[in-house]
């Protein structure tokens with residue numbers, strides 16, 4: 258080996274010199290060709306030119322950056338929603354020749370035809386015109402030239418992320434802030450008409466699930482004083498931050514609404530959220546994988562002023578599954594008003610979210626108590642918890658400070674049944690002469706019905722004695738249904754009063770009379786409001802039949818309940 262190395266070392270100077278001589282001769286031969294020399298010069302010149310071009314472009318971009326304000330909005334963030342909503346309201350899209358036509362609601366729920374802000378619509382959903390993906394648009398904002406571009410950027414393997422880029426020709430950076438503020442303001446304005454409902458995803462992050470039109474408080478029918486008690490208490494709480502701070506009391510309030518299913522607990526919460534302009538954050542305690550730490554994380558991730566809703570709080574802690582045999586709500590809470598597709602999607606999401614998986618449920622009572630009033634509990638939040646099993650709740654959970662106000666929701670009283678009937682059929686507008694006319698016609702017919710065929714409804718022995726009797730018989734109801742039709746539609750003269758609108762075939766007086774009769778047919782505290790609502794829904798345009806068939810329906814309901822036992 259040593260010999261070989263020595264041999265190479267001895268030969269290498271000769272080889273090197275011969276090689277360099279050869280290279281030199283090749284190079285001189287090559288350079289002797291004039292074309293190659295020219296190519297080399299071109300190469301150097303081209304390189305120089307390209308470098309200059311790049312420098313120039315860099316200078317241009319740097320200079321341009323001084324005159325432009327540019328912002329990027331990520332589709333997963335709130336500002337994106339604000340700006341896109343604001344853009345969709347911009348008149349420029351009415352003139353643009355390439356647009357994206359969308360029914361997206363920007364998290365504002367289904368905007369309907371009645372919506373003032375709707376641009377145009379064909380079905381119950383409002384159409385929005387949006388900048389098309391990968392297209393560039395120019396428009397003016399406060400006399401500044403603005404460029405808008407919506408694009409999809411790659412975010413890892415097979416993952417695209419939508420974003421929006423806005424550039425405004427201005428050296429004043431505050432113009433961007435002004436645009437964002439304006440977009441946020443217009444979004445908030447639109448949001449004022451709806452209640453946004455958030456739920457947690459598997460990573461314990463809140464995500465907007467849906468937005469629902471506000472439910473008027475007047476549509477919730479409870480015994481007098483209950484609604485007022487709740488809404489006034491919540492209002493008073495929200496305006497007492499300083500009072501709480503001065504006394505060192507944690508600024509939170511908890512309400513426990515309890516009672517049988519379908520008595521209006523969720524509806525009441527939805528309505529209060531609308532009245533107070535708060536969003537609802539649903540905490541599904543029975544969600545698979547929910548444990549003490551994820552509940553804590555969820556609660557501390559809530560915004561400061563919001564409604565936290567824990568439904569069926571007993572089931573989460575005691576493992577008591579709710580009684581699903583009870584009458585189901587006509588529409589799932591918080592989903593009322595959406596399209597059927599949307600409802601199905603949300604219902605499925607809620608279902609998956611709330612799927613019980615006891616093997617994975619690691620939530621303890623102390624974890625829940627800590628989350629409610631521990632260090633992570635949010636200041637200014639209102640907690641609403643609902644339960645069908647008040648008795649099984651742990652006293653620690655119900656103590657003041659956690660659940661400050663306990664309100665019982667009972668099965669429907671006669672007063673509620675009567676109010677619900679009026680809510681369904683009472684004609685809008687004043688009780689005018691035309692009404693009186695129709696009313697008199699009906700009254701005279703009814704009187705004769707009552708006197709001619711008194712009480713022909715067969716009384717079943719299964720109906721208890723305390724059950725009030727309905728005066729109209731099925732045959733009478735048949736005649737009543739054919740009672741005088743509303744007067745033909747007339748054109749209004751200036752100054753003339755509007756005729757009574759929907760349910761026009763009932764006058765005020767008749768509606769009142771029928772409402773009383775209906776309430777007499779409904780046994781006190783036996784039916785839920787949800788089941789009454791379901792019943793009346795079936796008679797949406799047949800108010801008289803609704804009264805006439807009420808007794809038979811009650812009997813059927815009682816029999817069905819008996820069978821279930």
Ligand SMILES: Nc1ncnc2c1ncn2[C@@H]1O[C@H](COP(=O)(O)OP(=O)(O)OP(=O)(O)O)[C@@H](O)[C@H]1O
Pocket residue numbers: 476477478479516517518519520521522523524525585586587588589590643644645666786787788790
């Ligand atoms: N007091 C009420 N006034 C008006 N509507 C009511 C009332 N109670 C129930 N409803 C109607 O019944 C349906 C179900 O009501 P809701 O979901 O609020 O009942 P709930 O008490 O929360 O039931 P659950 O305990 O099963 O959650 C809703 O569509 C609602 O409109």
